[in-house]
Amino acid sequence: MRLFDSHCHLEEEAFDEDREEVIRRAVQSGIVGLVTSPIYPEDVPKALSLRGDVVHVSIGLDVAEYGDEDEVRRTIELILEHQDEIVAIGEVGLDYKVARNGPPKEKQKEVFRRFISLARELDKPLVIHSRWAQRPVLRVLDEMGAETVILHAFGGTPADVEFAVERGWYVSVPTNVVRSSNVQKVARATPLERMVLESDSPVLAPNPMERNEPSNITVSVKYLADLKGVDPEDLAEITTENALTAYRLRGS
Numbered sequence: 693m694r695l696f697d698s699h700c701h702l703e704e705e706a707f708d709e710d711r712e713e714v715i716r717r718a719v720q721s722g723i724v725g726l727v728t729s730p731i732y733p734e735d736v737p738k739a740l741s742l743r744g745d746v747v748h749v750s751i752g753l754d755v756a757e758y759g760d761e762d763e764v765r766r767t768i769e770l771i772l773e774h775q776d777e778i779v780a781i782g783e784v785g786l787d788y789k790v791a792r793n794g795p796p797k798e799k800q801k802e803v804f805r806r807f808i809s810l811a812r813e814l815d816k817p818l819v820i821h822s823r824w825a826q827r828p829v830l831r832v833l834d835e836m837g838a839e840t841v842i843l844h845a846f847g848g849t850p851a852d853v854e855f856a857v858e859r860g861w862y863v864s865v866p867t868n869v870v871r872s873s874n875v876q877k878v879a880r881a882t883p884l885e886r887m888v889l890e891s892d893s894p895v896l897a898p899n900p901m902e903r904n905e906p907s908n909i910t911v912s913v914k915y916l917a918d919l920k921g922v923d924p925e926d927l928a929e930i931t932t933e934n935a936l937t938a939y940r941l942r943g944s
Contacts, residue, residue: 693722693910693913693924693925693928693929694722694724694928694929694932695721695722695723695724695889695909695910695913695928695931695932696723696724696725696726696888696889696931696932696935696936697718697723697725697726697727697889697890697891697893697906697909698726698727698819698842698844698862698864698888698889698890698935698938698939699727699729699783699819699842699844699845699864699866699890699891699892700726700727700728700729700890700891700892700893700905700906701728701729701730701731701892701893701894702714702715702726702728702739702742702747702893702906703728703730703735703738703739703742704735704894706894706903707894707905711742714905714906714907715742715746715747715906717905717906717907718746718905718906718907719746720907721906721907721909721910722910722928723746723906723907723909724746724932725746725747725748725932725935725936725939725941726746726747726748726891726906727748727749727750727779727780727819727939728742728747728748728749728750729749729750729751729752729782729783729819730749730751730752731752731753731754731783732753732754732757732763733753733763733766733767733770736751736770736774739751740774740777743777748778748779748939748941749774749777749778749779750778750779750780750781750782750783750817750819751767751770751771751774751778751781751782752767752781752782752783752784752807752819752821753767753784753803753807755784755785755786755787755790755794755795755800755821756787756790756794756795757795758794758795758799758800758803758804759794759795759799764803764806768806768807768810771810771814772810772814775814775816778816779816779817779939779940779941780811780816780817780818780819780842780939781807781810781811781814781816781817781818781819782807782817782818782819782820782821782842782844783819783820783821783844784803784804784807784808784818784819784820784821785804785820785821785822785825785829786800786801786804786821786822786823786825786828786829786832787800787821787822787823787824787825788823788824788825788828789823789824790823797828801828801832804829804832805832805836808832808833808836808838809836811838812836812837812838812839816840817840817841817842817938817939817940818833818838818840818841818842819842819844820833820841820842820843820844820846821844822843822844822846822847822848823847826846826847826848826849826852827848827852829843830848830852830855830856833859833861834855834859838861839860840861840938841856841859841861841862842861842862842864842888842938843856843861843862843863843864844864844890844892845864845866845875845890845892845896846863846864846878847874847875847878848878849877850877850878850880850881853878853881853882854881856886857882857883857886860886861886862886862887862888862934862935862938863878863882863886863887863888864887864888864889864890865878865879865882865887865888865889865890865912865916866889866890866891866892866896866912867889867890867891867892867893867896867897867898867904867908867909867911867912868896868897868898868900869912869915869916869919870898870911870912870915871898871900876919879916879919879920880919880920884920884922884927884930884931885930885934886934887930887931887934888931888934888935888938889909889912889913889916889931889935890909891904891905891906891908891909892904893905893906893908898911898912913927913928913931
């Protein structure tokens with residue numbers, strides 16, 4: 693069974709004690725590729741040091757930092773500096789929960805548009821964060837003519853999923869699908885040809901009391917296969933091929 697983790701955070705401190713072992717377990721579980729996504733400029737070097745046949749990198753910025761122009765500028769500079777080493781820009785997007793005490797909605801949209809424009813300029817896929825802002829994220833992406841889009845841990849309605857799928861975007865289903873009714877609803881609405889899988893590790897574990905890691909995709913793929921009424925091998929292969937296409941890793 694070939695699997696692909698389309699979004700995780702291996703550079704985070706939670707993996708400092710056993711990062712190489714986590715990657716080893718991922719490979720042993722059948723994962724042929726994963727994308728780790730630093731969301732703070734200071735974590736980018738650590739993420740890039742992990743690059744190899746299995747580990748790929750996208751660079752983004754925590755939406756909570758969108759109000760800090762220095763952080764935004766540093767992130768853009770890092771993306772430009774390492775554009776040949778990264779497979780995507782993200783996660784970037786909108787977070788209206790953060791807007792309560794952090795960057796206001798209009799500021800978030802302004803920075804988000806800059807990242808979308810950069811992705812178009814560099815011809816890179818976008819990995820999208822959309823907490824409490826699924827519909828606004830879709831509108832901004834559509835207005836800006838975003839092309840290759842991976843909606844990370846998407847929590848929108850079936851109508852939102854339909855909107856995204858009509859535009860050829862991908863919906864990424866995290867490992868907590870086994871316990872989240874909302875994620876299950878998204879998964880039901882997402883056609884297999886537009887679905888990719890993610891762990892979002894170290895968070896969103898199948899067991900909320902445990903640290904998550906990429907190998908747990910073996911748990912979600914079995915659950916999703918039952919949910920969608922298909923063979924686990926088929927679901928794994930389809931979603932892996934989708935991820936390879938989205939991240940332009942054909943031949944991996």
